[in-house]
Amino acid sequence: xxxxxxxxxxxxxxxxxxxxxxxxxxxxxxxxxxxxxxxxxxxxxxxxxxxxxxxxxxxxxxxxxxxxxxxxxxxxxxxxxxxxxxxxxxxxxxxxxxxxxxxxxxxxxxxxxxxxxxxxx
Numbered sequence: 649x650x651x652x653x654x655x656x657x658x659x660x661x662x663x664x665x666x667x668x669x670x671x672x673x674x675x676x677x678x679x680x681x682x683x684x685x686x687x688x689x690x691x692x693x694x695x696x697x698x699x700x701x702x703x704x705x706x707x708x709x710x711x712x713x714x715x716x717x718x719x720x721x722x723x724x725x726x727x728x729x730x731x732x733x734x735x736x737x738x739x740x741x742x743x744x745x746x747x748x749x750x751x752x753x754x755x756x757x758x759x760x761x762x763x764x765x766x767x768x769x
Contacts, residue, residue, distance in 0.1 A: 649699065651676045653683050659765055660689040660726075665698035668736060670707040677715045685722040691765045695758060696732035705740065712744035719750065727768055728752035729761035 649666040662680045666672075684692055703711070719725055730742060730752060739754045746752065755761035 649673065649676055651679055653680065655687055655689065658689070659691045659693050659762070660684050660687060661693050661695065663695045663698075666700070668699050668701040668703060670703055670711060673703070673711055674714045677711065678718050681715070681719050681722055681724065681726075684726050685724050688724075690724070690726050692726050692728045693758070693761055693765060694728060694730045694732075696730060696737060697758075699732060699736050702735045708741040709744055712741040712750075713748070715741075716745050716748045716750045725749065725751060727765060729755055729765050731755045731758050731761045 649664055649668060649672045652663045654661045660680070660683065664676060680692060680694070683689075728751065730737060732754065733756055737754060742750075742752055742754050753761075753764055755764065
């Protein structure tokens, strides 16, 4: 999975592409959160429309725990708008993360996701 990061006003745009795997996804999540912590970003738009493949339920559960735990270790808890499509993204990992204190939502298009980020506190 490839990753590019760019600050756009007060939103960190993280663009990911390629075949998903649990280890690469965990690494990329940490890269995004480190960058967000360095830039003090409180809003992240994760464009995952070009990510392909599917993880097992246990892999998605593990990724959610990794994301929330790492975010807390960096002392940030940003709002995350994830833009992705089934079967790669079905909202399961996001629900796990939210149940553990994460803040986010899943969208199928960038415009709606960005609008949500701009209007949430």
